[in-house]
Amino acid sequence: MPTLDWIGKKAVVNHHREVPYRLIHCDKDKSHGDPDAGNLLVQGDNLEALKALLPYYAGKVKCIYIDPPYNTGNESWVYNDNVNSPEIRAWLGSVVGKEAEDLSRHDKWLCMMYPRLRLLKEFLSDDGVFLVSCDHNEFHNLKIICDAIFGKPNHVADFVWNTEGNTDNQLQIKVNHEYVICYCANKKFRKYAFGSVVDPNTPEGSNLLAGYADNNITKNGPKNPPSIVTLPIGFPASIDNLNLEKERVDDQFLNIAYTEKEISRDLQKRYSISNVPVRLDDLEIIDGKLTREVRLFSGWANSKKLGEFISNSFEPVKEGEDEIQFYINRNGCIRYRKTRVAARNILSVLRGLGTTERSKNELRKMGVEFDYPKPVDLIAYLLKIGAEPEDSIVLDSFSGSGTTAHSLLANNSELGGNRNFILVELDAEIAVGKTSSRLKAAIGGYQFADKSGKICNVLGLGGGFRFCTLGEPLFDSDGNVSPAVTFADLAAHVFFCETGSPIPKRADGASPLIGTFQNRAIYLLLSSESVGVAYEKFGNVLTGAMLENLPLPDPGFDGARIVYAEGCTVPDSRLASLGVTFKQIPYQIEGI
Incomplete structure (x- = not known):
């Protein structure tokens, strides 16, 4: 299989492992609608946000759609990943230039995309679908690194979106298409991955529509x-x-x-x-x-x-x-x-699904100004393909104006169900002033004046979202657990690092048993009064008495027990005889 090399590659192939886990803080004042709807809008660098979300959503996301910078030279995006590499440090804070002005622009784009794609892959469920928009500028580079990360056998299609917009430019051949590259998470589950969708251009009277x-x-x-x-x-x-x-x-x-x-x-x-x-x-x-x-x-x-x-x-x-x-x-x-229970006729050429010009005008009616937003019709159609189940989770880590969330809410309204979205937006002004404003209008409804001045009402789609920001890292510069970390925070992280799966339910600290996985019981002994110091009286040390009183998942449980604590006074021989493994906080908490 072809491989791709670029400046900075060696420094970024494992950079996703070096990114610290951070806390996520919810802002009630900036949230909207039903706070328990299960939707998140996270403001912050998407690399750090993805790492922070991973312990809660790894393997749970049905569909990922992202619309990253196309690297045309006109977007003014900035490379700012803190990678320990001389050539990369020279790029920090500088706007990526145009083709003739910046000979390393493709290297920068690949260095930005690679670690994010590596993290995104961890979120997909076995029947998950990954979709990414791009144009000719990075199509071939993107295809090669996606083959490497998601697996070439899992490649499904390269959709061609007929943009149908204004092509009145100076090019001899007018470009009126973009791409949406599609992968499934696991080819073994491919038959379960895609929804029963019929292309909107299918002629009336077709047997496909008849079912x-x-x-x-x-x-x-x-x-x-x-x-x-x-x-x-x-x-x-x-x-x-x-x-x-x-x-x-x-x-x-x-x-x-x-x-x-x-x-x-x-x-x-x-x-x-x-x-x-x-x-x-x-x-x-x-x-x-x-x-x-x-x-x-x-x-x-x-x-x-x-x-x-x-x-x-x-x-x-x-x-x-x-x-x-x-x-x-x-x-x-x-x-x-x-x-057929449900017909399926998915074509690789996407036509009649809106334009960025019309989408921009629709956003203007909602009081939001944003250039080149993807049409709701396009993204809603793609989400019907990748997120048909009613309880699907959809992730977009380059959220921009929030089209992905708006499209998902529209699908919920049309098809029924409670599909949830997770959005990540780097720019605080966009997250608050555009993404959040749009979602509030889509959820609650809005008014606009048509060309004649008549006031028109658009009904809301319902739902709600929590607005979140990134907090401090779980571990300080010395590797110790941060005092701001709660039992629930560390429990989620410990369970994920031990099992590779999200914690079954949020731990409240009432029991040291935080969950089970494949005949293993995971325990956490943590004291908020003495983080980083082993004190038996605070209950953060595995003692003989504590060992005797560890609750079992059920009376007949005979699997392994893994206990995370600040210290341990029980001899190794006794632990081994009881099938118990002690892991010391923080030194034996592993990353992904």
């Missing part, structure tokens, strides 16, 4: 050599009454067809065969059912399913959630109808 597929199973060619299918009495038909005489054929015709492995047009002409399948018996249908056994000769598709249908007394055959039935039509052909 079924109906096709002839006659299939002639070397890949489908001819054979005789016998239809029993009672086989269903789509017509009430029908009489068709058998074809006059001899054994030589059958032998040649078997030898050539097809019923060619030349063979049909030579033996005056008018129709395929060839009827070897008279066919009679009365009251929509076959009255006598009929043999038909042809090449076939779905012959195994047909056999199941016949042996199952003409009951529909299950194929996943779909059902297949077979019938004879007025021409004496066998057809199948696959009835």
Whole structure:
């Protein structure tokens, strides 16, 4: 597989591990609507925010959509990651320039993207979907690093979005498309990853919209050599009454067809065969059912399913959630109808899904000014593909104006369900003045004046969100637990580092047992009165008495027990005999 090298690569491939875990603080005054709706808007550097969110959401996110800087040279984005590398330190705080002005602009972009993508991958559930927008400037670079991070076998598609916007520029060939690169988290779960979505440009009257597929199973060619299918009495038909005489054929015709492995047009002409399948018996249908056994000769598709249908007394055959039935039509052909629980027709070219110009005007009606926002129709469609389940969590770590959250709320309103969003926005002014303002309008509704001055009302979509900021790191510069860290904070971090999974529920400190995972019970002994110092009287030391009183997950539990504490007075031999492992805080708390 091709690999990509760039200035600073060696310094950033593991930078996501060096980023400190931080606390997350919720601001009640800046939050809006239902605080328990399960939605978050986090203001802060997305690399640090992702690391802070990881202990709570690792492996839980159904769909990630991001719209990072396209690196056109016109966005004025700044590289500010604190990476310990001489060449990278020289970039800090400087605006990334245009192609001819900044020969390292692609290196900077890759150094910015790589650690963020590494962290984003950790959030995806097994059936998760990753979507990232880009244009030609970084498409090929992005594809290579995504192949390396998400796995080339997990690549699904490169959607081409027809932007359909203003292409009145000076280029000889007007560019009117962008890309949305798509990966699944795990190809083993790919069939569960994508929603039952029909492209909005599918013509009216299409079987896809009707929820079924109906096709002839006659299939002639070397890949489908001819054979005789016998239809029993009672086989269903789509017509009430029908009489068709058998074809006059001899054994030589059958032998040649078997030898050539097809019923060619030349063979049909030579033996005056008018129709395929060839009827070897008279066919009679009365009251929509076959009255006598009929043999038909042809090449076939779905012959195994047909056999199941016949042996199952003409009951529909299950194929996943779909059902297949077979019938004879007025021409004496066998057809199948696959009835879908939900149709799917996802095309790689995205058309008719809004423009940035119209989206900008819609935002203006909400009192928000923002350049080049993605259309709600586009993102809502992508989220229907990647986040169909009603309890999906969607993550966008380059939130900008908040289109992803707005689109998810629109999907909840249209489809039902309680899908949740997590947004991260670096710029405080954008997070408060634009993203938050837009979400408040989308949730509660808003008014605007049309061109004639008439006041129009737009109903709210409902919901709410918590506005959050990043706090201090969990550990200070000496590696000790910060005094500001609560039991719940450290419990979430310890459980995640021990298991690689989020804590099952928020720990309240009432019990040292913070959760179980794969026959392991995880315990935390922590004292807010004496962080960093082992004092038995404060209960942050694993003593013999404490060991005896460790609560079991259930009376019959016989798995391993891992205890995190400031100190331990129990001999190793006794711990081993009881299946207990002691890990000292903070030295044995590992990162990802």
